[in-house]
Amino acid sequence: MKPWQWAILIAEAVLLVGVLGGLAWLLLFHLPTPVMQPQTVTQAEIAGSAPAPTGTPAPVPMALFTPLPTRTPQPTNTRVISRVALNQGAIDQIEQQVARVRGIRPRATVPTEFLTRAQMIDTVRKGYESDKQAVNSEIVLYRALGLIPAQAQVDSEAMIKIVAESIAGFYDPQDKRLYVVSDLENLGADEKMTLAHEYTHALQDQQFDLTRYQNRTQRQTTDLHLALSSVAEGDATTVMSFYLYGNTTQSEWNYLVYRASFSDRSLITATNISTRVNEISYFPYLQGAQFVVKLWLDGQGWAQVNHAYADPPPSTSIVLHPERYLTRYATPVPVPLPDLGPVLGKGFTPTIKADTLGEFITSVHLDEFLQDPERAAQAADGWEGDNFSLWQGPGDQQVFAWQIEWDVPRDVDEFLEAYSALLRKRVGAGLTVEREDVNLRWYSGSAGSGLIRRGRTGEQTLVLWGPDKATLERLLAYIK
Numbered sequence: 001m002k003p004w005q006w007a008i009l010i011a012e013a014v015l016l017v018g019v020l021g022g023l024a025w026l027l028l029f030h031l032p033t034p035v036m037q038p039q040t041v042t043q044a045e046i047a048g049s050a051p052a053p054t055g056t057p058a059p060v061p062m063a064l065f066t067p068l069p070t071r072t073p074q075p076t077n078t079r080v081i082s083r084v085a086l087n088q089g090a091i092d093q094i095e096q097q098v099a100r101v102r103g104i105r106p107r108a109t110v111p112t113e114f115l116t117r118a119q120m121i122d123t124v125r126k127g128y129e130s131d132k133q134a135v136n137s138e139i140v141l142y143r144a145l146g147l148i149p150a151q152a153q154v155d156s157e158a159m160i161k162i163v164a165e166s167i168a169g170f171y172d173p174q175d176k177r178l179y180v181v182s183d184l185e186n187l188g189a190d191e192k193m194t195l196a197h198e199y200t201h202a203l204q205d206q207q208f209d210l211t212r213y214q215n216r217t218q219r220q221t222t223d224l225h226l227a228l229s230s231v232a233e234g235d236a237t238t239v240m241s242f243y244l245y246g247n248t249t250q251s252e253w254n255y256l257v258y259r260a261s262f263s264d265r266s267l268i269t270a271t272n273i274s275t276r277v278n279e280i281s282y283f284p285y286l287q288g289a290q291f292v293v294k295l296w297l298d299g300q301g302w303a304q305v306n307h308a309y310a311d312p313p314p315s316t317s318i319v320l321h322p323e324r325y326l327t328r329y330a331t332p333v334p335v336p337l338p339d340l341g342p343v344l345g346k347g348f349t350p351t352i353k354a355d356t357l358g359e360f361i362t363s364v365h366l367d368e369f370l371q372d373p374e375r376a377a378q379a380a381d382g383w384e385g386d387n388f389s390l391w392q393g394p395g396d397q398q399v400f401a402w403q404i405e406w407d408v409p410r411d412v413d414e415f416l417e418a419y420s421a422l423l424r425k426r427v428g429a430g431l432t433v434e435r436e437d438v439n440l441r442w443y444s445g446s447a448g449s450g451l452i453r454r455g456r457t458g459e460q461t462l463v464l465w466g467p468d469k470a471t472l473e474r475l476l477a478y479i480k
Helices: 003-018 043-048 088-102 117-130 132-144 156-166 189-208 210-214 222-246 250-261 265-271 277-298 303-310 316-320 322-326 358-370 373-380 409-426 469-478
Strands: 112-115 169-172 177-181 349-355 383-392 398-406 432-436 440-445 448-454 460-466
Touching: 088 189, 088 222, 112 117, 117 132, 117 156, 117 177, 132 349, 132 383, 132 398, 169 189, 177 189, 189 210, 189 222, 189 303, 210 222, 222 277, 222 303, 222 316, 222 358, 277 303, 277 316, 277 322, 277 358, 316 322, 316 358, 358 373, 358 383, 358 409, 373 409, 398 409, 398 469, 409 440, 409 448, 409 460, 432 448, 448 469, 460 469
Parallel strands: 112 177
Antiparallel strands: 169 177, 349 383, 383 398, 398 460, 432 440, 440 448, 448 460
């Protein structure tokens, strides 16, 4: 393994220290569309100007890409020299190094501002209040996937604090400013790493127009949002890792490993949300970085990565398997699913009428019950497209209908077996086998009733989850 590849692995490990907010990804600014070709420096210039190691400690890479809806202004103070002015030399140096590593000439100066940790908590709280409906919709979806217990209450205040503590900084493509969250007077290790990550986003915005990248498609599904985010976040995480390798001494590597060893993923349990939701938060950073590195190596530099802003991966499946992006690029298959309203009746209302989970969240959903990441990933591989709807009924009843298209019949077999095992665990006490044959597996219990049916086309599966057997009988007869 090359030294810079090891640096990426270390950066990813340390990233887990900060990204503890299971719902933090909901507050990410949805990524934008490229409108211009990047103006880059040559590979020879990059190689000739690689920064030599300095004594700068490598900070914990905790950073969100985007702004939150509302921001609390900094209070005035009696400081003779502002924190920005005090650290301007270090800021300028980091920006110069990042621009050379990324191979992009800055087109404009990016102002930097500091927020205190208390201000960040207040900002997240206000952001949550202004976007509560969207956050609550995601909570309902997590319940449907079993990532939140059916009757558990989500502690919103704990969630707000975890999200706020997870944010070390962000770049705002609307006001073109970079924000660093810190209570320190001088830039520490965390702040310097954050600047490297976030300044990369500023360069992306100047060259590719992140706001338009966000609006690339009229209908952004859950899966597409994660895939689009993976380009910009994977790009920034990779540059951050290169910066880390070029500006870190051995003692500082030891410090990073020390910090990573104290990563406490259990904090999210205060919100009653499964720790596997963290994997969704990490996806654009970790899987995105692996995707970007694959493109970087294949194109011998940044050209292929730059192209990804004009032609981004259309699904998490492509991000997970970057060789498919480079060889047999394919868009997800449209999957039909009828409106369930006529059969469910007036007592049910749609929380999500139509959306796509994608290969990655499918694997997270499976792993929550199977507790076997390898089997979950294998069962989700072969995904070609999906469509689901989610309905709420009296007494917090949920109805979840999910149709998936697969590549070949073998993929259907693998998923059917894995999902059957999931349902056996999920239905709870008093397991009753309603039907179990080669085409249909149907189980009921104290927690509800669920089934998986082999599609009539040979490459489809239908998943239904509901409060009781009678509800699923009506749905099964209705969905052809």
